[in-house]
Every structure is written in structure tokens, then in C-alpha cells.
Amino acid sequence: MSELAARTRSGPGRLLIAVYAIFALAATARSAVQLGTHFSRAPLAYLLSAFAGVVYIVATVCLARGDRASRRVATVSIVVELVGVLAVGTASLSLPDAFPDATVWSDYGQGYGYIPAVLPLLGLWWLRSSARDVE
Amino acid sequence: MIEILATVLTYVALAAAVWAAVLVVANKPVQLREWHGLWLYGVVALLELGLLAQLVGGIVRLIGDDRQIDTFAFLGYLITPLVVLPLAALWALAERTRWGPAVMVIGCLTVPVLIVRLRQVWEAHV
Numbered sequence: 098m099s100e101l102a103a104r105t106r107s108g109p110g111r112l113l114i115a116v117y118a119i120f121a122l123a124a125t126a127r128s129a130v131q132l133g134t135h136f137s138r139a140p141l142a143y144l145l146s147a148f149a150g151v152v153y154i155v156a157t158v159c160l161a162r163g164d165r166a167s168r169r170v171a172t173v174s175i176v177v178e179l180v181g182v183l184a185v186g187t188a189s190l191s192l193p194d195a196f197p198d199a200t201v202w203s204d205y206g207q208g209y210g211y212i213p214a215v216l217p218l219l220g221l222w223w224l225r226s227s228a229r230d231v232e
Numbered sequence: 233m234i235e236i237l238a239t240v241l242t243y244v245a246l247a248a249a250v251w252a253a254v255l256v257v258a259n260k261p262v263q264l265r266e267w268h269g270l271w272l273y274g275v276v277a278l279l280e281l282g283l284l285a286q287l288v289g290g291i292v293r294l295i296g297d298d299r300q301i302d303t304f305a306f307l308g309y310l311i312t313p314l315v316v317l318p319l320a321a322l323w324a325l326a327e328r329t330r331w332g333p334a335v336m337v338i339g340c341l342t343v344p345v346l347i348v349r350l351r352q353v354w355e356a357h358v
Contacts, residue, residue: 107327107331111323111324111326111327115320115323115335119338130302130304130305133304
């Protein structure tokens with residue numbers, strides 16, 4: 098177990114976890130401020146930001162733990178993240194009225210340099226490649 | 233916020249990020265016993281001190297200037313880099329490959345991004 102965990106959190110995995118941690122912090126802190134100070138302005142957007150924050154936290158913690166069960170949870174949360182960024186990205190472009198204020202995933206993460214759209218792909222790639230040779 | 237300090241911090245953070253990127257390309261892990269690692273962490277420690285000064289200065293001006301801004305967001309953008317930078321430094325130190333300095337590139341780049349946002353919040357007063 099520990100070998101797999103060490104592999105998951107070292108090399109490219111270490112950078113990936115660092116980026117995930119920054120997004121966990123960014124999405125959670127931002128939505129906390131928005132929900133706490135002006136929830137009624139864009140309730141859907143702020144709740145989605147909070148949800149994104151939770152997904153990023155789960156992915157960060159599970160990637161950093163790196164054992165078999167955690168990796169499974171990480172995979173699920175990263176797939177949720179990928180579906181979320183695609184769904185919210187599409188919805189924010191086709192139904193702009195529903196999103197008076199931006200979320201992390203609006204316009205496929207444009208406000209964050211499109212990193213939210215690329216990050217889940219990198220995450221899934223890393224989970225795949227770090228699993229090799231360990232079996 | 234203090235304009236000059238924010239500008240200086242932006243450039244120092246970018247310089248540290250460039251240096252960390254050089255270490256990535258040169259395939260060097262973060263090594264505090266080597267001059268290149270010591271310089272990187274020395275600059276990052278200075279950056280951290282500067283960010284602390286920015287937090288204090290930001291709070292002083294927030295109280296003194298009677299400016300109508302989003303206080304929570306402003307404080308968030310003052311505190312976040314102060315937390316992110318040392319965590320990134322510790323996380324990078326535990327890595328024995330070139331991916332250690334790669335973490336420092338990301339950690340240092342968050343500083344100018346957060347300063348841009350800080351400035352937007354500060355200037356969006358009514």
C-alpha cells in the first residue's frame with residue numbers, strides 16, 4: 098500500500114496535488130465569501146462554486162493519501178469534476194441569465210486560465226500512469 | 233493596499249518562479265544545502281515577510297481610509313498567499329526530484345495572481 102501511496106504523491110503527482118490544493122482553497126474560500134455576503138445575487142452560481150470546492154478538497158485529500166481506496170474515491174471525484182466543468186461551462190454559455198456571477202467552472206474555467214478544464218484530464222492520466230508497474 | 237509594495241512583491245514572486253523554473257529545466261531538486269536551493273528559499277522567505285507586511289498595511293488602510301469595498305474578499309486575498317507560499321515550500325521540500333521546484337513555480341505564481349485580484353477588489357470601491 099505504502100509504495101502505491103508514495104508513487105501517487107511523488108513526481109508529477111506532487112505538482113498535481115499542489116494545483117488541486119490551490120483550487121480547493123480558491124473555490125472554497127471564494128464561495129464562502131459569496132455565500133456569506135451576497136447569497137441572493139446568484140444563488141445557483143455560488144452553490145455550484147461551493148460544490149466545486151468540495152470536489153476539489155476530496156480530490157486533493159484522496160490523491161495525497163494515495164492508497165487504493167483513496168485513489169478510487171479520487172477517480173470518482175475527478176470524473177465528477179470533469180462532468181461539472183463541461184456541464185457548467187456549456188450551461189453558462191448557453192444560459193447566461195442563470196449565471197449573473199461567475200463560478201470556477203463558468204465558460205469552461207476561462208477566469209482561471211482554463212486550468213479547471215485541463216486539471217481533471219491530467220488527474221485521470223496521472224491516476225492511470227501511476228497505477229502501472231505496481232500490480 | 234500599498235501600491236509600491238504590491239508591485240515589488242509581484243516582481244519578486246515572478247523572479248522566484250523563474251528561478252524555480254530554471255531548477256526544473258536543470259533537473260535539480262530543492263536542496264537547501266546547495267546555493268541554488270538556498271537562494272530560492274531565501275527569496276521565498278523574503279516574499280513571505282513582504283506578504284506579512286502587505287497584510288498589516290492592508291488592514292491599517294482598510295481601517296484608516298474608510299473605503300467601501302468587499303472586506304471579506306480583500307482580507308481573503310491578503311491572507312491566502314501568506315498561507316499558500318509556506319505550504320508550497322514544505323510540499324516542494326519533501327520531493328527529491330525536479331517536480332519539487334515545479335511546485336515552487338506554481339506556489340510563487342499564485343502570489344501575482346492574488347495581487348491582481350487584491351488590486352481589483354481595492355479599486356472597486358464606491
